[in-house]
Amino acid sequence: MPSPRYWREVPNRYRLEGAKCADCGKVTFPARHVCPDCRSANMEAMALSRSGKVVTSTVVRTPPDDLLMESPYAVAVVETPEGARLMVQVADCDPEEVLPGMEVSLEFRLIRKEGHGGIRCYGHKAVPVV
Amino acid sequence: MRDVAIVGAGMTRFGELWESSLRDLFVEAAVEALTSAGADHLDDLYVGNMSGGQFVGQEHLAPLMADHLGMAGIPATRVESACASGGAALRLGYMSVASGMSDVAMVAGVEKMTDGADVTNVLATAADQENEVYHGITFPGLYAMIARAHMAKYGTTDEDLAWVSVKSHHHGSMNAKAQFHREVTVEEVMSSTMVADPLTLLECSPVSDGAAAVILVPLDQAKKYTDRPVRIRGVGQATSAMALADRRDPAALDAVAKAAERAYKATGLAPKDIDVAEVHDCFAIAEIACIEAVGFACEGEGKDAARSGMTALGGKIPVNTSGGLKSKGHPVGASGVAQAIEIFEQLRGEAGERQVEGAHTGLTQNMGGSGASSLVHIFERV
Ligand SMILES: [Zn+2]
Numbered sequence: 001m002p003s004p005r006y007w008r009e010v011p012n013r014y015r016l017e018g019a020k021c022a023d024c025g026k027v028t029f030p031a032r033h034v035c036p037d038c039r040s041a042n043m044e045a046m047a048l049s050r051s052g053k054v055v056t057s058t059v060v061r062t063p064p065d066d067l068l069m070e071s072p073y074a075v076a077v078v079e080t081p082e083g084a085r086l087m088v089q090v091a092d093c094d095p096e097e098v099l100p101g102m103e104v105s106l107e108f109r110l111i112r113k114e115g116h117g118g119i120r121c122y123g124h125k126a127v128p129v130v
Numbered sequence: 131m132r133d134v135a136i137v138g139a140g141m142t143r144f145g146e147l148w149e150s151s152l153r154d155l156f157v158e159a160a161v162e163a164l165t166s167a168g169a170d171h172l173d174d175l176y177v178g179n180m181s182g183g184q185f186v187g188q189e190h191l192a193p194l195m196a197d198h199l200g201m202a203g204i205p206a207t208r209v210e211s212a213c214a215s216g217g218a219a220l221r222l223g224y225m226s227v228a229s230g231m232s233d234v235a236m237v238a239g240v241e242k243m244t245d246g247a248d249v250t251n252v253l254a255t256a257a258d259q260e261n262e263v264y265h266g267i268t269f270p271g272l273y274a275m276i277a278r279a280h281m282a283k284y285g286t287t288d289e290d291l292a293w294v295s296v297k298s299h300h301h302g303s304m305n306a307k308a309q310f311h312r313e314v315t316v317e318e319v320m321s322s323t324m325v326a327d328p329l330t331l332l333e334c335s336p337v338s339d340g341a342a343a344v345i346l347v348p349l350d351q352a353k354k355y356t357d358r359p360v361r362i363r364g365v366g367q368a369t370s371a372m373a374l375a376d377r378r379d380p381a382a383l384d385a386v387a388k389a390a391e392r393a394y395k396a397t398g399l400a401p402k403d404i405d406v407a408e409v410h411d412c413f414a415i416a417e418i419a420c421i422e423a424v425g426f427a428c429e430g431e432g433k434d435a436a437r438s439g440m441t442a443l444g445g446k447i448p449v450n451t452s453g454g455l456k457s458k459g460h461p462v463g464a465s466g467v468a469q470a471i472e473i474f475e476q477l478r479g480e481a482g483e484r485q486v487e488g489a490h491t492g493l494t495q496n497m498g499g500s501g502a503s504s505l506v507h508i509f510e511r512v
Contacts, residue, residue: 009260028376030261036376056282056380058274059327060266064251067266075267077275077375085375087262096327100282111264123264 006121013123016050016106018084019043029084048086050106052078052126055085057102059095066112074098078106078126092127103129131228133349135359135512138167139471144340144459145309152186152242155461156195159341160238167345167355173232175199175206178219178239179463184252186245195238212256213412215239216342216466217496217505221365224507227346238343239464249337253462256499258373270334270413272374272500274326277415279381281328284430286418288328292319293436294414295332295456301443302453304483309338309459333414338459342467344474352512358478363399363491363508366392372502385504386410386423386497393493393506394425401425404447404508405489406476408469410497411454417441421449424495424506443484451476451484466496470507477511 011017011031018029022042026035029048034041057076060067067073074095079085090098091109104126111123140162142155150158156177164170177195182188192206209219216239223237243249254263257272280286296316302308319332345355352359368388371377378384394400401424409424411417418432426447427435435441441449452458452472455465473492475481490511497504 012260036371055375056275056279058267058271058278058329059324060268060271061323061327062250062268062270062325063266064254064263064268065248070266073266075265075271075275077380087265087267087373087375089265100278112266121264 011045016048016124018046018048020046027082027084029086046082048080048082048084052080052104052106054098054100054102054104055079056100057090057098066114076126078104088124088126090126090128105129132230134224134227134346134362135349135352136344136362136470136474137347137352137355137359138163138169138345139343139474140166141307141342141468141471142340143307144338144461146244147339148244150339152182152188152240153194153198155242155339155341156238156240157198159240159343160195160199160236163236163343163345169234169345169355172201172204172234172236174223174226174235175204176219176223176235176237177206177208178215178466179208180210180212180215180241181252181255184255185247186242211503212498213410213462214466214496214498214503214505215463216468217494217507218367218466220466220470220507221367221505223346224362224365227348233347233351235346236343237346237467238341239467240341241461241463242339243337243461244339261373261375268326270326270329273413273415274329275374276380276419276500277328280415280419283381284433286433288320289316290418290433290437291328291333291414292316294411294417295319297436297442298411298450298454298456301451301484302457305453305458308453308457309336310453310457329413329415335412335455335460338461340459340461340464340468342464342471344467344470349512359512360474360477361510361512363510364393364396366390366396366506367504368392369503370501372499374500381419383419383423383497383501383504385501386420386495389504389506390424390495393508397508399491399508403491404493405491406451406473406486407447407449407493407495408452408454408472409449409495411450411456412460414456417450417454420495424493443486448486451481451486466494466505469494469496470509473509477509
């Protein structure tokens with residue numbers, strides 16, 4: 001991924017920043033220019049809590065080539081207390097134990113290494129709350 | 131708007147067709163469609179294709195295909211809506227003829243998936259790159275998450291999923307053009323390799339090459355081409371949030387429901403009026419969620435349809451008599467057109483062993499990505 005593209009993703013990948021609609025209260029992740037619920041353009045940056053609950057999940061056993069060494073791994077849709085939903089990997093546990101309802105916290109992690117140079121790309125992964 | 135009919139169809143076998151290139155596939159289906167209709171020219175051509183660019187490094191398919199059909203010069207447009215590309219092309223062909231812009235239009239779909247591309251990565255481009263694919267999700271993974279949400283909400287089981295594949299393979303065993311002709315058992319489906327929990331290999335549609343093409347003309351000119359035209363009664367198209375996380379309910383396919391609602395409204399018909407249907411069963415859970423969304427089963431009750439025989443040949447509403455994407459094969463850009471061909475043959479009484487007796491009205495439902503785009507077409511015997 002060319003560096004300007006990577007740089008543009010810093011707010012959501014590094015800061016877990018979404019946006020809240022000043023008109024209807026909808027929270028999106030990542031930030032959007034237009035509210036998907038009411039089409040207001042009054043979207044204000046908002047960092048999400050680093051916690052949430054699994055809405056649905058799977059275990060990926062046939063991964064893309066870049067993640068061959070990681071497989072099998074759990075991926076889940078997680079809902080934060082603000083009502084934002086995001087898709088993340090769930091790490092530090094048996095992937096088969098990641099099921100709807102599980103409480104997780106969101107931690108800053110290495111997500112993948114891209115390209116021949118192996119550029120390190122970061123973001124958030126969920127881990128179970130113990 | 132003029133009434134529109136399909137008067138001819140052509141389709142390659144679906145499967146790993148190593149002897150055929152992307153253009154070979156298109157030309158084979160297109161020539162067969164022209165021949166079957168007895169059409170000697172085209173006023174318009176729409177080519178549904180998801181990703182010639184990534185599968186074989188070829189974009190700009192519209193002029194390429196017109197050229198190789200010996201028709202360089204005609205207007206031609208390539209249409210992309212991921213796995214719904216074929217259905218989206220059909221809608222545009224329908225509009226072209228209905229509007230009076232053209233009197234003979236071809237709608238084709240084509241995909242060449244087995245030429246060595248990293249298929250998992252190419253298909254994943256139909257999901258949200260930044261918010262889904264970056265985190266390692268694959269297409270089977272997205273549908274697996276839909277399945278798990280459906281299980282959590284409605285009590286759908288692994289066995290319910292397996293029954294869908296058993297039924298698809300049973301139908302596909304009677305289709306000479308299908309990629310798989312082998313029947314499978316519930317035990318075989320459930321014990322096949324896990325791809326993305328809870329979906330097993332035999333609950334996932336295969337990687338396929340193939341092409342399909344139909345000829346559309348105004349209904350009042352259809353008898354010039356065939357004794358048995360099939361009228362396109364109406365179409366509905368819709369979208370929903372792209373990313374699964376942004377959907378109202380990850381167990382529901384809202385774009386499919388909206389597309390169906392629009393198609394029923396356009397035709398004045400209801401789910402009970404449909405005699406035979408092809409729905410987008412890219413994964414076993416997709417057939418369950420789709421038959422709920424188009425109204426063949428109530429919300430949460432689609433899980434019982436395959437096991438009870440309701441959606442099998444001889445059942446109340448036979449679904450995917452062709453074998454569906456699961457057994458017939460899923461060359462992604464071609465699937466929406468191939469669905470229309472199955473209904474065309476059913477309504478003409480040409481489906482052989484798979485024939486639904488007395489079929490008068492049929493429906494196709496095609497969708498893209500994890501369900502963010504969908505088309506529903508309704509057809510009628512004339
Ligand atoms: Zn709003």
